[in-house]
Amino acid sequence: xxxxxxxxxxxxxxxxxxxxxxxxxxxxxxxxxxxxxxxxxxxxxxxxxxxxxxxxxxxxxxxxxxxxxxxxxxxxxxxxxxxxxxxxxxxxxxxxxxxxxxxxxxxxxxxxxxxxx
Numbered sequence: 001x002x003x004x005x006x007x008x009x010x011x012x013x014x015x016x017x018x019x020x021x022x023x024x025x026x027x028x029x030x031x032x033x034x035x036x037x038x039x040x041x042x043x044x045x046x047x048x049x050x051x052x053x054x055x056x057x058x059x060x061x062x063x064x065x066x067x068x069x070x071x072x073x074x075x076x077x078x079x080x081x082x083x084x085x086x087x088x089x090x091x092x093x094x095x096x097x098x099x100x101x102x103x104x105x106x107x108x109x110x111x112x113x114x115x116x117x
Contacts, residue, residue: 005090022093027086030054036078045069047077049085059092061085 005024012021033052038045046063053059061084064077 005087020097022090022097024086027089027093032056034082036081038074038077039063045072047074047081049078049081051082051085051089053089059085059089061088 009024030053031051032054035050035052037048037050039048040046044065046065048060048063050058050060061081064080064084066072066077
């Protein structure tokens with residue numbers, strides 16, 4: 001999991017945030033399979049991570065890359081590409097949760113204001 005997610009989760013706990021939110025464990029329990037692929041493009045090496053979620057949906061994030069081929073390590077590529085893909089799942093999960101119908105008591109009625117023409 002990306003370091004930023006851990007920091008935000010710790011801050012939320014520390015500040016007493018108890019409302020609906022995304023958790024790393026909630027995402028991790030829905031992961032069915034993780035796969036890595038090294039791709040060579042335009043003379044550069046990239047590592048992609050594909051995470052298959054329960055239900056079959058596969059998410060890929062930004063690849064890991066290295067500015068100096070002498071520094072390439074597969075372990076680092078796996079960590080970076082996994083974290084990038086995990087972050088993408090985090091955003092998709094947030095969208096999914098926010099798109100679900102909300103209980104009436106969660107939100108006060110609001111006015112719809114049409115834009116001026």
